[in-house]
Every structure is written in structure tokens, then in C-alpha cells.
Amino acid sequence: MSSPVTYIALSLVLFIIGAIGVTLRRNAIVVFMCIEMMLNAVNLAFVAFSKLHGNLDGQIAVLFTMVIAAAESAVGLAIILAVFRSVASVDTAESAELKW
Amino acid sequence: MSFMGFFISVFALASAIGVVSVRNPLYSAFCLIVHLLAIAGLYAVLESHFLAVSQIVVYAGAIMVLVLFVLMLLNLKTEEGRGPGVLRTCIAVAVGGVVLLVALPPLVGRFARMSVIQISDAFRRSEGTVRAIGAELYGDYAVQFELSSLVLLIGVVGAVMLSKRKNPTLGPRPGGLFAGGKQ
Amino acid sequence: MFELLVLLIKVIVVMNLALVLGSLCTWLERKGSALIQDRVGANRAGAFIESDKWYVKPALPVVRMMGWLGFINTFVCDSVKGLWKEDFVPAGTSKFLHAVAPIIAVLPIMLAFAVLPLAPNFTLFGYNIHPRLAPIDAGLLFVLAMGSVAVYGVAIAGWTGNNKFSLLGALRAAAQMISYELPMGLVFVALIVVYGTLDVYTIVEEQGKMLWGVVPQWGIVMQPVGFVVLLLAGMAETKRGPFDLPEAESELAAGYFTEYSGMKFLLFWLGEFCEIALFGLLLALLFFGGWQIPWVRLPEGVWWAALVGHLVLMTKVVFFCVLQIVIRWTLPRFRYDQLMNLGWKMLLPVSLANLAITAIMKVLL
Numbered sequence: 001m002s003s004p005v006t007y008i009a010l011s012l013v014l015f016i017i018g019a020i021g022v023t024l025r026r027n028a029i030v031v032f033m034c035i036e037m038m039l040n041a042v043n044l045a046f047v048a049f050s051k052l053h054g055n056l057d058g059q060i061a062v063l064f065t066m067v068i069a070a071a072e073s074a075v076g077l078a079i080i081l082a083v084f085r086s087v088a089s090v091d092t093a094e095s096a097e098l099k100w
Numbered sequence: 101m102s103f104m105g106f107f108i109s110v111f112a113l114a115s116a117i118g119v120v121s122v123r124n125p126l127y128s129a130f131c132l133i134v135h136l137l138a139i140a141g142l143y144a145v146l147e148s149h150f151l152a153v154s155q156i157v158v159y160a161g162a163i164m165v166l167v168l169f170v171l172m173l174l175n176l177k178t179e180e181g182r183g184p185g186v187l188r189t190c191i192a193v194a195v196g197g198v199v200l201l202v203a204l205p206p207l208v209g210r211f212a213r214m215s216v217i218q219i220s221d222a223f224r225r226s227e228g229t230v231r232a233i234g235a236e237l238y239g240d241y242a243v244q245f246e247l248s249s250l251v252l253l254i255g256v257v258g259a260v261m262l263s264k265r266k267n268p269t270l271g272p273r274p275g276g277l278f279a280g281g282k283q
Numbered sequence: 284m285f286e287l288l289v290l291l292i293k294v295i296v297v298m299n300l301a302l303v304l305g306s307l308c309t310w311l312e313r314k315g316s317a318l319i320q321d322r323v324g325a326n327r328a329g330a331f332i333e334s335d336k337w338y339v340k341p342a343l344p345v346v347r348m349m350g351w352l353g354f355i356n357t358f359v360c361d362s363v364k365g366l367w368k369e370d371f372v373p374a375g376t377s378k379f380l381h382a383v384a385p386i387i388a389v390l391p392i393m394l395a396f397a398v399l400p401l402a403p404n405f406t407l408f409g410y411n412i413h414p415r416l417a418p419i420d421a422g423l424l425f426v427l428a429m430g431s432v433a434v435y436g437v438a439i440a441g442w443t444g445n446n447k448f449s450l451l452g453a454l455r456a457a458a459q460m461i462s463y464e465l466p467m468g469l470v471f472v473a474l475i476v477v478y479g480t481l482d483v484y485t486i487v488e489e490q491g492k493m494l495w496g497v498v499p500q501w502g503i504v505m506q507p508v509g510f511v512v513l514l515l516a517g518m519a520e521t522k523r524g525p526f527d528l529p530e531a532e533s534e535l536a537a538g539y540f541t542e543y544s545g546m547k548f549l550l551f552w553l554g555e556f557c558e559i560a561l562f563g564l565l566l567a568l569l570f571f572g573g574w575q576i577p578w579v580r581l582p583e584g585v586w587w588a589a590l591v592g593h594l595v596l597m598t599k600v601v602f603f604c605v606l607q608i609v610i611r612w613t614l615p616r617f618r619y620d621q622l623m624n625l626g627w628k629m630l631l632p633v634s635l636a637n638l639a640i641t642a643i644m645k646v647l648l
Contacts, residue, residue, distance in 0.1 A: 005208055006105075007109075007142065008207055009208055010109050010113070010142075014112065014116050017120055018120075019196065020193060020196045021119060023192050024120070026184075030119075030128055033119060033132045036159070036163065037116060037132065037135065040135070040159070043139070043155075044139055044142060047148055047151060050146075051147065056236050059148050059150075059151055059233060060233065060241055062151055063151070063154070064248055066154065066159070067251060067252060068248070068251060069158070069159070069163065070162060070163060071254065071255030073163045073166055074258070075255050075262065077166055077170050081174075081262075081263060127377075130380070130439070150420070150424070153425050154421075154428075156429075157424065157428045160431065160432055161428060161430075161464070165431070168438050168457070172438070172441075172442060172450060173454065175450075230481055
């Protein structure tokens with residue numbers, strides 16, 4: 001019998017891997033991708049919970065997360081591009097000064 | 101966990117580690133694509149086919165293409181030198197491990213005893229999950245659904261405004277992508 | 284046991300169908316382009332074959348005929364040539380990604396065939412057989428998803444080319460495919476509104492019903508605007524015809540597959556033609572009643588009716604393949620800004636308005 005609990009554990013592990021990536025990596029786009037990974041880990045947990053409880057609320061939550069992630073990626077990548085335009089780098093350490 | 105679920109989970113884990121550890125950002129984007137497809141596979145294993153397909157459409161089809169597009173546009177080379185360093189890596193992994201150890205037992209312990217049989221019935225009752233999800237979305241979650249469309253609109257407007265050049269006199273710093281050749 | 288056998292046969296039939304339709308399109312393109320450009324086209328290879336072997340002799344007229352028609356040139360000579368050519372990998376790129384890109388370009392297209400029904404359900408030896416591989420309830424969405432995954436093959440190919448032309452081609456292709464996926468998805472949504480389901484089989488079944496008792500409820504009757512938009516968007520998705528900017532020879536050498544040779548190049552080609560076939564199948568299923576003949580009702584669940592239905596469907600598919608090839612060889616290439624304007628300023632608003640009107644009509648009627 002496949003149990004959703006293992007997927008919850010997996011999602012926790014994935015979330016932690018993503019968090020480690022966010023703290024360690026300097027490249028803004030990679031940090032962005034790690035955030036996406038953390039969002040996905042949470043989504044996986046939602047789907048597992050949805051299966052566990054036998055209702056669809058978890059799946060609806062995942063749909064909303066996807067919408068937010070899509071909007072976030074559009075704005076986030078636009079910000080990264082704008083920063084790259086003024087600092088010529090996507091290194092998060094390079095754009096420490098808040099003003100140009 | 102079924103065999104298929106285990107197989108895809110291994111893929112998801114390996115590619116997640118790849119995203120974090122590979123030096124070239126383009127390769128970590130490819131790892132992330134594999135990861136997202138694996139997550140879609142896990143959704144399918146968990147019997148939510150609609151989510152699996154929309155995961156592929158939204159994440160693999162739109163978001164990651166956008167990321168790949170930006171990466172190719174910027175044409176970044178591998179980050180040279182200045183990695184996170186052994187000490188910082190060790191600390192981060194250790195903290196992650198501690199969080200895992202603290203959070204895992206209560207999570208698993210809380211839900212391990214719940215039976216899974218009740219769900220299959222609930223899913224079977226809702227003739228095809230697409231129809232059921234649609235009914236939920238336009239029923240209980242109608243307001244949130246409309247709000248999410250507003251969020252998307254704001255996102256689009258924000259992206260357009262950000263990528264628009266406001267003041268041409270400010271201009272980019274020399275040597276930037278749009279500076280026009282080497283200076 | 285019987286189920287497993289049926290599944291195996293289904294896998295073989297569906298995958299072969301994709302390949303056969305793809306290679307048929309290759310031949311159609313060869314001879315069709317020749318016809319359009321007032322040439323003869325491939326007609327030499329195998330046409331003058333001679334042999335004294337007694338076991339070959341009876342087959343000689345057939346072989347000569349096939350050579351004369353260009354079959355041998357297209358199906359045998361080209362693939363054999365592709366297999367024996369040097370496999371060139373440009374310096375300074377990942378060999379793995381270079382090898383994997385053509386596979387990613389082909390695989391999603393083949394997978395998309397898995398959710399599309401190829402004939403009405405029928406009963407054979409007391410078993411109900413559903414002539415499609417994966418009966419998932421979000422079938423239409425799955426096709427869209429696979430179309431969007433195919434972008435990666437192109438993007439990775441352009442990246443591993445390690446030169447400016449390839450990269451530009453890949454960027455153009457990615458932007459073009461994303462842009463034209465939007466109107467495509469909106470047309471699908473309008474269709475879903477009309478027929479009330481995402482399942483392609485049910486959509487085809489619904490099209491058999493009569494509108495006011497006279498006209499069959501085909502997609503072309505219910506969604507004429509949607510058909511035009513989908514035709515344009517689909518042509519742009521296949522990156523052919525007037526939309527072949529990612530591989531524009533006069534500007535970008537060959538675009539994203541400039542650095543590909545041998546069998547890897549042929550894989551891209553195969554993917555392109557499979558995409559044409561897939562798109563033809565999609566048009567036939569969604570807009571032209573699939574396996575149905577208007578005003579003719581075939582008996583349900585009989586094997587010969589399924590066979591007839593399949594042949595009818597294939598006729599429609601071949602028609603749409605020919606249509607795409609004719610468009611590709613008659614119209615000149617767009618400029619890139621014209622392409623983007625067509626996608627974002629024409630097709631997207633039109634498909635949005637189409638969706639809104641469809642929804643209002645659905646509520647009112």
C-alpha cells in the first residue's frame with residue numbers, strides 16, 4: 001500500500017535542500033530556482049495531505065501556489081534583469097548597495 | 101510507497117541536489133526541469149492527474165522556459181572561484197539536518213496511523229478529478245480564484261513596468277549587456 | 284494476460300502510427316514541394332534496379348515503382364545516409380546535452396499521441412477495447428503540456444551549438460513557441476466550454492450529435508474562429524511554413540540545429556514531421572469530427588466499424604498534413620516583429636474574445 005506519509009517526508013527533505021541552496025548560492029537566478037524548488041516541496045506536501053484526508057482542498061491550494069509562482073517568476077526575473085542592467089552581474093553580493 | 105513512486109522520488113531527490121550543487125547556472129536550470137517533471141510524476145502517482153498536467157504546463161512549460169530564456173540572454177559563465185566554502189556548506193547542511201531530525205518524527209508520527217483507504221472512495225465519488233476541482237474552484241473558492249487572476253494581472257503589469265526604461269539618461273553602467281560592445 | 288497483450292499491441296500501433304505518419308509527411312513534403320515548384324522530385328534511387336537472383340526478381344517491378352515514386356529515396360536512402368554520417372559535436376559544449384537535445388525534441392511529440400483516441404471503442408472476442416494508450420481525464424491539457432516540453436529540445440540544441448546563430452535560433456524558437464501557446468490554450472478552453480469535457484474521446488463523441496437536427500456539431504461549425512486561430516498557432520508551434528524564423532536559412536544558417544549532423548539531425552527532422560502529423564490529428568479530432576462521417580451513423584462497438592472510423596480519421600489527418608505542407612511551400616517567411624505582432628496583437632485578443640463569446644453563448648442557449 002503506497003502511503004502519502006512517505007511523500008510528506010520527501011517534501012520536507014526537498015524543502016530543506018532548497019533552503020540550503022538559497023542560503024549558499026550567490027547567483028540570483030539560482031536562488032530564484034531554489035525558491036521555486038521550495039514552493040514545489042510544499043506543493044507536494046499539499047497533494048499528499050489531499051490524498052491523506054480524501055478531499056480536494058489541498059489540490060486547490062496547489063493550484064493557487066502555481067498561480068502565485070507564475071506571477072512571482074515574471075516579476076522576479078524582470079527584477080533580476082533590471083539589476084543586471086545596472087550592475088552587470090547577477091551575483092547577489094554585487095548588488096548589496098541598495099542605490100545606484 | 102509504490103515502486104513507481106520510489107523510482108520517481110529518487111529522481112526528484114537527485115535532481116534537487118543537482119540544482120543546489122552544480123556550478124553552471126544553466127545546468128542547474130536543467131536539473132530543476134528534471135526535478136519539476138519528477139514532481140509532476142509524483143502528483144500522478146498520488147492520483148491527481150490534473151495537477152500533474154498543469155504542473156508540466158505551468159512550471160516546465162512556462163516558468164522554466166522563462167528562466168532558461170533569461171539565462172541564455174545573459175549568457176552567464178560558470179561562477180568562478182568564490183564558492184560558498186567548505187565551512188559555510190557544512191554549517192548549512194548541519195542546520196538542515198537538524199531541522200529534518202526535529203521536524204520529521206512529529207510529521208510522520210502524526211499521520212502514519214491514518215488509513216489511506218478512505219481517500220480512494222472520496223476520489224472515486226468525484227467522477228473525474230477535473231470536474232471536482234472545477235466545482236470546488238468556482239464554488240467554495242470563487243473569491244480566491246478571482247483574486248488570483250488579479251495577482252496575475254499585477255504580475256504582468258509589474259514585469260512590464262520593470263523592464264521598461266524609465267530614464268534614458270541614467271543608462272546602464274558601461275560593460276553591461278545593453279551597453280553595446282566592449283568599452 | 285489478454286489485457287497485457289492488448290496494451291502491448293496498442294503501444295506498438297500508436298508509436299508506429301506516429302512514425303509512419305511522420306515519414307509519410309516527409310515523402311509528401313518531398314513530392315509536394317516538387318509539384319509546387321514545378322519540379323519532378325525524387326524519382327531515381329531504386330528506379331533502375333537490376334538483379335538476376337531468382338528470389339529478388341518477382342519483387343523488382345514493385346521496387347522500381349517505389350523508386351520511381353521517391354519512396355526509396357525518402358525512406359531508405361536518407362535514413363541510411365544519416366546513420367553513416369560523421370557525428371559532429373562542436374568543441375566546448377556538453378556532449379551529453381548535445382546528444383540529449385534531439386531526443387527531448389522528439390519524445391514529447393510521440394508521447395502526445397498516447398492520449399489521443401484513434402478509433403471508436405469496439406468489442407473483440409468479448410473484450411472492450413479502447414483504441415488509445417493513456418485514458419487520462421485531462422487529455423487535451425496533456426497535449427498542450429507535451430507541446431510546451433518540446434521547447435526544451437530546441438533550447439538545449441541551440442545552446443549546445445555554441446555559436447551565435449544557434450543561440451539566436453533557440454531564443455527565437457523559445458519566444459515564438461511560448462507566445463503561440465497562449466492562443467492555442469485559449470482555443471482549447473473554448474472547445475472545453477462548448478463540449479463540457481477535457482477528454483478527447485468524449486469531445487469526438489459529442490461532435491456526432493446534430494445541431495438543430497441538421498448540421499453535425501463539428502468543431503468547425505461550433506468554433507470557426509477557434510479553428511483559424513488554432514491552425515495559425517499550430518503552424519507557428521511546428522516552426523514551419525511562414526513561421527520558420529528559428530531556422531531561417533538566409534539569416535541564421537540553419538538556426539538551432541546548425542551544428543547537428545547525421546542521425547541527430549534526422550531526429551529533429553522526424554520530430555518536426557511527427558509534430559505536423561500530431562497537429563493534423565488534433566485538428567481532425569477536435570474540429571472535423573474525428574472518425575465520424577457526417578449524416579452516416581456507423582454501428583457502435585463492431586470491429587469493422589472501428590476500422591472504417593480509423594480509416595476516415597486517417598484520411599482527414601493526411602488532408603491536414605497536405606494542407607500544412609502546401610501552406611509551408613507557398614507563403615514567404617514573416618519578419619520577426621510581424622510574427623510577434625500576429626501572436627500577441629491579433630491571435631491573443633481574437634482568441635480571448637472568442638472564448639468570452641463562447642462562454643456567453645453557452646450560458647444563454
